Amino acid sequence: MAPAALALSACATTAPPAAKPIGNPAGIESGTLSQPGEVAVPRDGDPAKLARLIEQLEQRANGAADPRALSALAEAHFVMAESIAVLGWKDQGEAPAHYAASTRAAEAALTAAAGDPVATYWLAASRCASAELEGFAAIVQTQASARAMLSEVARLAPQIDRGGAHRLLASFAAHPAHPSLRDLELARQHADAALQVDARAAANVIAFVEHYAVPAQNRAALEDKRKQLVEHSSATDDAVAALRAGQLAATIEDRLE
Amino acid sequence: MSTPVQSRGRRALARLLVAAALLLPFAASIPDRAGAQARWIVKLGTAAFARSPMAELLERVAAPLEAEHPGRFWVKRFADGALAREQPALARVAAGEVHGYAATYDELVEALPDAAALNAPFAFDNDRDADAVMRKEGSAALEGALAAKGVRLVAVAPCESRVLFSRTRALGKPQDASGLSVARGKNPAYAGLASALSMTTADDPAKADVHDATLTQLAASGALLGGGHLTLTDHALECGVVVLSQRWIHGLPQQMQKTVGKLPRDLGEEATKAQRAARAGILELAKKHGVEITTLDAKDRRAFVEATRQARASLSGEPGSVARKLTLAAQAK
Numbered sequence: 377m378a379p380a381a382l383a384l385s386a387c388a389t390t391a392p393p394a395a396k397p398i399g400n401p402a403g404i405e406s407g408t409l410s411q412p413g414e415v416a417v418p419r420d421g422d423p424a425k426l427a428r429l430i431e432q433l434e435q436r437a438n439g440a441a442d443p444r445a446l447s448a449l450a451e452a453h454f455v456m457a458e459s460i461a462v463l464g465w466k467d468q469g470e471a472p473a474h475y476a477a478s479t480r481a482a483e484a485a486l487t488a489a490a491g492d493p494v495a496t497y498w499l500a501a502s503r504c505a506s507a508e509l510e511g512f513a514a515i516v517q518t519q520a521s522a523r524a525m526l527s528e529v530a531r532l533a534p535q536i537d538r539g540g541a542h543r544l545l546a547s548f549a550a551h552p553a554h555p556s557l558r559d560l561e562l563a564r565q566h567a568d569a570a571l572q573v574d575a576r577a578a579a580n581v582i583a584f585v586e587h588y589a590v591p592a593q594n595r596a597a598l599e600d601k602r603k604q605l606v607e608h609s610s611a612t613d614d615a616v617a618a619l620r621a622g623q624l625a626a627t628i629e630d631r632l633e
Numbered sequence: 634m635s636t637p638v639q640s641r642g643r644r645a646l647a648r649l650l651v652a653a654a655l656l657l658p659f660a661a662s663i664p665d666r667a668g669a670q671a672r673w674i675v676k677l678g679t680a681a682f683a684r685s686p687m688a689e690l691l692e693r694v695a696a697p698l699e700a701e702h703p704g705r706f707w708v709k710r711f712a713d714g715a716l717a718r719e720q721p722a723l724a725r726v727a728a729g730e731v732h733g734y735a736a737t738y739d740e741l742v743e744a745l746p747d748a749a750a751l752n753a754p755f756a757f758d759n760d761r762d763a764d765a766v767m768r769k770e771g772s773a774a775l776e777g778a779l780a781a782k783g784v785r786l787v788a789v790a791p792c793e794s795r796v797l798f799s800r801t802r803a804l805g806k807p808q809d810a811s812g813l814s815v816a817r818g819k820n821p822a823y824a825g826l827a828s829a830l831s832m833t834t835a836d837d838p839a840k841a842d843v844h845d846a847t848l849t850q851l852a853a854s855g856a857l858l859g860g861g862h863l864t865l866t867d868h869a870l871e872c873g874v875v876v877l878s879q880r881w882i883h884g885l886p887q888q889m890q891k892t893v894g895k896l897p898r899d900l901g902e903e904a905t906k907a908q909r910a911a912r913a914g915i916l917e918l919a920k921k922h923g924v925e926i927t928t929l930d931a932k933d934r935r936a937f938v939e940a941t942r943q944a945r946a947s948l949s950g951e952p953g954s955v956a957r958k959l960t961l962a963a964q965a966k
Contacts, residue, residue, distance in 0.1 A: 520855030
């Protein structure tokens with residue numbers, strides 16, 4: 377329905393790592409692997425840096441079932457897939473393989489540490505991103521189980537991916553696979569919750585607009601966010617979100633009555 | 634101080650503004666700039682989400698408008714029910730405020746209560762019969778009734794049938810449902826089925842023993858994730874419709890009206906195929922989550938058909954009504 381460039385994946389509103397990621401000591405370069413669990417996945421639009429990180433994480437994952445490294449690998453593959461799809465890196469056909477690799481890494485992390493919220497988050501996010509690429513039938517099959525997983529993540533660790541679980545839950549409430557399940561009030565609650573986790577994350581501003589303000593046609597709620605979208609469009613720490621913010625700001629009138 | 638000529642000019646402007654205000658509901662179909670190359674705003678919407686077969690149907694409506702009249706249409710797309718927040722969508726289409734809309738079956742029944750006859754239990758033996766009816770007699774009946782309401786039917790689709798899902802036991806025979814509760818729906822067909830199978834109705838769907846729903850709805854809601862019993866009754870047909878505003882069409886230049894008139898009659902068939910293509914995957918998902926799947930053999934189906942005879946009759950409507958036409962068409966299969 378939406379033009380291809382704006383066909384925002386419900387699962388693609390991920391945010392860059394927080395300014396001071398948990399477990400990432402000052403001085404460790406973004407995108408380098410130091411100790412397990414001390415990885416900040418770069419989202420600044422540098423494919424080589426991301427590819428190097430994936431290689432490092434895969435080597436570590438082959439050596440030991442380290443759930444933190446595996447979760448970081450799941451995140452890195454996810455970001456690679458999203459960057460290929462949105463920023464036009466490499467061959468577009470490679471995005472599904474990276475989402476699938478993200479799913480495999482998250483599943484392996486959960487085998488090593490059952491119930492781990494970080495791995496659960498990336499498992500749900502990668503599965504539904506894959507489904508978005510596949511189309512309607514896959515989305516119908518995936519959304520409910522992803523919702524169940526992410527509800528748990530939102531309860532236990534809402535800070536993962538800077539409010540990522542709430543963003544996805546807002547998406548499911550606003551764009552359910554069956555229209556009888558739409559609940560815009562719930563979508564707003566989750567969008568607000570994501571902003572409470574991190575109001576500065578571009579992905580959270582985009583999520584509020586995409587999953588609440590536009591479907592509700594709420595211009596008043598939107599006005600407040602327009603300027604932020606424009607500001608985020610020139611952000612450098614999250615290339616995917618910056619591009620999306622710019623596209624959304626430029627085309628928002630097409631989506632309002 | 635204004636001259637008499639200026640005053641007359643202002644009064645004329647004021648009259649123009651008042652006239653424009655009176656035309657406000659129609660304003661969206663007025664070209665957004667003057668002149669021979671004026672661009673026409675086209676608002677297309679659906680309650681479904683943007684990746685759904687319904688939304689893709691709207692793209693097939695938009696494509697020839699944009700292709701045959703480059704730069705003349707500004708097509709604005711609204712998924713997720715964004716055009717039906719305050720008023721029913723089909724009423725907005727009739728008023729010319731919304732120009733094209735892919736309505737869900739519930740939205741169709743809201744605008745045209747006779748369409749509840751489509752949901753009459755066990756009216757069709759299978760999807761093939763249902764499709765054949767909807768392609769001809771069913772479409773014709775709906776087309777006339779919708780035209781009387783100011784909307785032009787473009788396609789009947791996507792169509793999907795309803796099944797029964799129970800937490801407690803398989804419903805392979807009519808008597809298996811006896812005493813269980815089913816969620817009360819707005820559509821009178823729900824109550825008819827409940828009564829025919831000796832079920833009670835529950836106001837809170839979460840507390841109901843049985844769900845009478847499409848497979849898509851069951852999968853999307855998560856109902857299939859916790860095990861249970863799915864009986865593939867395929868007992869009622871749900872079809873969406875794609876409609877255009879007659880008022881809007883009549884306001885378009887002739888060439889554009891011709892383009893709208895050329896929209897293919899089989900526009901909805903791909904959407905129905907896409908909707909049904911999800912079925913196999915949903916059944917796999919159900920099995921994976923421990924759901925027992927029951928299909929009806931010919932004998933059991935006949936028992937359901939017999940048990941629900943009165944429920945179908947109650948939905949057959951008055952002679953000449955849309956409901957009666959749909960019922961007769963189904964019976965003829």
